Amino acid sequence: MSSGPHIEQVRKLLTQIPGPKSQELIERRAEAVSASLGMAIPVVVQKAGGGVIVDVDGNSIIDMGAGIAVVNVGNSADRVVKNVQEQVEAFTHTCFMIAPYMGYIQVCEALNRLTPGSHKKKSVLFNSGAEAVENAVKISRKFTKRQAVVVFEHGYHGRTNLTMAMTAKNMPYKDGFGPFAPEVYRMPMSYPYRCDSCSGPCQESVLDTVLHKIEKEIGAGNVACIVIEPILGESGFIVPCKGFLPGLAKFCKENGILFVADEVQTGFARTGAMFACEDEGVVPDLITTAKGIAGGLPLAGVTGRADVMDSIHASGLGGTFGGSPIACAAALGAIATIEEDSLVERARVLGLIMRQSLEAMKKKYPIIGDVRGRGSMQALELVIPGSKEPNPAALSSVITYCQQNGVLILSAGTYGNVIRLLPPLVMPEHLLKEALEILEQGLAQA
Numbered sequence: 001m002s003s004g005p006h007i008e009q010v011r012k013l014l015t016q017i018p019g020p021k022s023q024e025l026i027e028r029r030a031e032a033v034s035a036s037l038g039m040a041i042p043v044v045v046q047k048a049g050g051g052v053i054v055d056v057d058g059n060s061i062i063d064m065g066a067g068i069a070v071v072n073v074g075n076s077a078d079r080v081v082k083n084v085q086e087q088v089e090a091f092t093h094t095c096f097m098i099a100p101y102m103g104y105i106q107v108c109e110a111l112n113r114l115t116p117g118s119h120k121k122k123s124v125l126f127n128s129g130a131e132a133v134e135n136a137v138k139i140s141r142k143f144t145k146r147q148a149v150v151v152f153e154h155g156y157h158g159r160t161n162l163t164m165a166m167t168a169k170n171m172p173y174k175d176g177f178g179p180f181a182p183e184v185y186r187m188p189m190s191y192p193y194r195c196d197s198c199s200g201p202c203q204e205s206v207l208d209t210v211l212h213k214i215e216k217e218i219g220a221g222n223v224a225c226i227v228i229e230p231i232l233g234e235s236g237f238i239v240p241c242k243g244f245l246p247g248l249a250k251f252c253k254e255n256g257i258l259f260v261a262d263e264v265q266t267g268f269a270r271t272g273a274m275f276a277c278e279d280e281g282v283v284p285d286l287i288t289t290a291k292g293i294a295g296g297l298p299l300a301g302v303t304g305r306a307d308v309m310d311s312i313h314a315s316g317l318g319g320t321f322g323g324s325p326i327a328c329a330a331a332l333g334a335i336a337t338i339e340e341d342s343l344v345e346r347a348r349v350l351g352l353i354m355r356q357s358l359e360a361m362k363k364k365y366p367i368i369g370d371v372r373g374r375g376s377m378q379a380l381e382l383v384i385p386g387s388k389e390p391n392p393a394a395l396s397s398v399i400t401y402c403q404q405n406g407v408l409i410l411s412a413g414t415y416g417n418v419i420r421l422l423p424p425l426v427m428p429e430h431l432l433k434e435a436l437e438i439l440e441q442g443l444a445q446a
């Protein structure tokens with residue numbers, strides 16, 4: 001089956017952004033929806049597919065965000081739509097804990113097969129990335145009979161109480177929302193561009209610092225798990241130095257600590273591998289997934305060593321909607337799309353196009369301090385020329401320029417100065433190149 005996009009793959013502007021219909025709905029939004037929610041682009045969506053989003057005014061916008069790395073297979077991908085339609089007609093919900101169904105089992109089988117490591121694995125499904133991370137911590141604590149959770153500077157793990165404690169950045173995620181969950185310890189992160197001690201390919205000094213701090217400040221014997229994103233997502237695609245992740249994984253193994261890879265953003269072909277951990281051959285004890293798993297439907301998972309996953313008492317984990325049959329049907333469609341349409345390779349091809357173009361831009365525009373990422377997860381960190389001082393003003397100017405010209409680009413970064421590119425992996429190359437041209441114009445005028 002082809003997963004060809006169902007709408008015309010063009011950038012086309014019929015009105016200014018936002019157009020009059022979007023404008024009117026955005027006013028209604030302001031009346032009805034809590035002001036707490038952000039909005040990356042001021043348009044209201046009518047339909048989306050392939051590499052574009054079409055708004056209610058008929059503007060066709062190139063989608064460089066994929067709903068934050070969710071629609072890796074594109075919006076309304078054929079196999080996702082077909083599976084969901086069939087499932088909705090068959091039944092919508094029984095609750096897997098009440099009466100099980102095949103889709104849930106099949107998604108767990110797929111997760112066990114696709115995640116790193118050939119050891120025996122088992123999975124459990126939830127609704128959101130934060131819920132998956134919370135459950136990975138619950139499982140780790142119960143299995144190890146220890147309490148401490150180690151996380152990292154710049155890390156992002158969600159907005160629930162425990163995951164807020166695990167997330168590094170105060171604004172906008174945590175400010176005023178405390179008190180936060182205890183026994184969460186934050187360690188320095190390997191951040192090659194901003195790490196003074198890092199002059200070469202090896203990040204030994206940061207790794208050493210982390211291991212030393214764990215020993216001295218927490219005690220390795222008190223640590224249940226180390227939770228880390230293999231490439232940091234929300235903080236702007238920080239790729240740790242080679243050796244950092246394997247070093248942590250080794251320390252975990254030596255100390256009875258579970259290594260938890262939070263692949264909520266990096267998973268499902270995004271980085272040019274099914275999972276980002278594969279890059280350095282790291283095999284996590286537990287891996288959390290969400291976002292790209294189900295082509296846009298809410299689904300998340302924790303997958304890991306069978307002995308760990310089975311160490312929880314019966315009925316110890318669960319939730320009413322976790323692993324909804326509709327979301328599972330979507331996931332099976334999304335996973336089939338990734339595998340049958342070779343989207344892992346496609347992520348590398350698109351990634352290369354982005355990387356080459358971004359490197360060329362870096363030579364021309366001194367506001368670009370760093371180009372980084374892997375596969376179709378590429379970012380630019382913007383700085384004041386001649387320094388490493390973050391340049392959030394340039395970021396908003398570039399993003400506004402792109403929006404006005406029909407390209408949706410997301411921001412990120414602890415310092416609010418990173419442009420992140422996350423196209424759907426089914427985006428036609430001509431659209432990607434066009435988006436990069438607009439991005440370059442935006443950088444030129446900034």
Ligand code: PLZ
Nearest residue numbers: 128129130156157158229233262264265
């Ligand atoms: N872990 C690594 O990237 C979600 C957050 C968007 P949920 N990132 C996007 C926002 O501003 O809320 C994320 C992630 C990593 C966990 C999560 C949390 O996933 O599905 O948003 O709960």
